[in-house]
Amino acid sequence: MDLVVPDLGAVDEVTLLRWLKGEGEEVAAGEAVAEVEADKAVFVIEAPVSGILRRRAPEGAKVRPGEPIALVLTP
Amino acid sequence: MRHALLLRLGRVPYEPALRLQRALHALRRAGRVPDLLLALEHEPVVTLGRAGNNADLLLSPAELRKQGVEVYAVERGGAATYHGPGQLVLYPIVHLRELELSLREYVGRLEEVLIRTGKEFGVELFRRPGHPGAWHARGKVGFIGIHVHRWVTLHGLAMNVDLKPNGFAWIVPCGLKDVPVASLSELSAAPCPLVEVERVAIEAFSEVFGMETVEISGEEVRPWLSRNG
Numbered sequence: 001m002d003l004v005v006p007d008l009g010a011v012d013e014v015t016l017l018r019w020l021k022g023e024g025e026e027v028a029a030g031e032a033v034a035e036v037e038a039d040k041a042v043f044v045i046e047a048p049v050s051g052i053l054r055r056r057a058p059e060g061a062k063v064r065p066g067e068p069i070a071l072v073l074t075p
Numbered sequence: 076m077r078h079a080l081l082l083r084l085g086r087v088p089y090e091p092a093l094r095l096q097r098a099l100h101a102l103r104r105a106g107r108v109p110d111l112l113l114a115l116e117h118e119p120v121v122t123l124g125r126a127g128n129n130a131d132l133l134l135s136p137a138e139l140r141k142q143g144v145e146v147y148a149v150e151r152g153g154a155a156t157y158h159g160p161g162q163l164v165l166y167p168i169v170h171l172r173e174l175e176l177s178l179r180e181y182v183g184r185l186e187e188v189l190i191r192t193g194k195e196f197g198v199e200l201f202r203r204p205g206h207p208g209a210w211h212a213r214g215k216v217g218f219i220g221i222h223v224h225r226w227v228t229l230h231g232l233a234m235n236v237d238l239k240p241n242g243f244a245w246i247v248p249c250g251l252k253d254v255p256v257a258s259l260s261e262l263s264a265a266p267c268p269l270v271e272v273e274r275v276a277i278e279a280f281s282e283v284f285g286m287e288t289v290e291i292s293g294e295e296v297r298p299w300l301s302r303n304g
Contacts, residue, residue, distance in 0.1 A: 007177070008177055008178040008179055009176075009178055009179035010179050011177075011179050017125050017126075032224065035125065035150075037126065037152050038152075038178065038179075039152070039179060039182045039207050040151075040152040040153040040182065040208075040219050040220050040221065041178050041181075041182060041220075041222070041223060042124070042125050042150055042151060042152040042222045042223070043178060043222075043223045044224040
């Protein structure tokens, strides 16, 4: 399942600040996976499902709401 | 009308206040407490948001420590900032989904709280697109830095009232060079005692967010924290 940047309300672009989970690491549904920043606000993105994280964007990348930044591979 | 519990802490060192807001944030995320508003003043401290680093410090952490000023790297947005006596700080711990606010709208509401507070003291503050906060022609007066997890907010806003000392001289505020910093008291013709500014800002918060504040004491909060381990 795609890990998507949520709609933060008329925000065109956010910065992918940091991954909180490693490439290939197991993540649980609801677990904090990444932080993005926009407008002096840091927003925590959580895993939508449990599975293995496959990152698709590097730290520092500019990403858009709705854009998938990782895959969570479910068993 | 929705309610927010108001906790006025007075002047507190940064670290215990940080631990308290993180603990309350966890309780709010778990749906165990309603929305909260913390109002306080800090002892002098420099904090670095996720966009900040030691390059934003004009004095080294060791030199700052000699003056009794610690540097904390925290989870909020933004770069370096200073908190200290003569600055009002509000930390709303609110659920954005329940308030039906987007992140962008929330930041706009915090700016509105700052602007309305300035206005009560005859000081016209304005927004600068791309630079959240509250600005005056003579400098930045209001500061915003937040963290959102499970749509619950942490950290918040700060407003310079009458800074003593002016610790912004030790840092590059917000990572922006040549940004002057100003205080309400030097811009207002009227006196601006911190307790009055606090009262006005809490009222502005209540109006802007459509929430009635209900004051609680630290004593009342303590059992929740121990319950949480």
